[in-house]
Amino acid sequence: MKIRPDQIEGVQPEQLQRRNKAGQSESAFGDFLNREVARGETTAASNIAPPPIVNPLLAAGAVANVRPVSEDGAQVAGQVESILDKWDDYTAALADPEAGLKSAYGTLDEIADDVASLKAGQPDLASTHPGLKSIVDELETLAAAEQFKFNRGDYV
Incomplete structure (x- = not known):
């Protein structure tokens, strides 16, 4: 099979379009990710409550519920x-x-x-x-x- 120059010229614009599309999606994804991370930091910081302090001795009353063997x-x-x-x-x-x-x-x-x-x-x-x-x-x-x-x- 012979490769003719007119066949190569038809394929080259498609390859350029694919490269441009791949470059756009990578940068578009990076921009989207940066926006979401920045937005998530502000919302997450306002929604975080300090963890409750749990005293393990408070549950000592539950021991009375255990039946002796x-x-x-x-x-x-x-x-x-x-x-x-x-x-x-x-x-x-x-x-x-x-x-x-x-x-x-x-x-x-x-x-x-x-x-x-x-x-x-x-x-x-x-x-x-x-x-x-x-x-x-x-x-x-x-x-x-x-x-x-x-x-x-x-x-x-």
């Missing part, structure tokens, strides 16, 4: 915490190649047994402590899923 709830929370500690041991055993999968599976078995004994020992957990019940259910689901992964051979 029952002995039963504290016991369940302690069992859940020990199960979560065993989960930490389990993840450490999986990450450590020297510990071996047998020790990891043993820890997982202990977790499943602890969750089952917790559920058997607290049959009315849903009515007395619904928050702890949801945590125990989730721990049970996680233990079952991990046992399934082990039996399937995901960690081999």
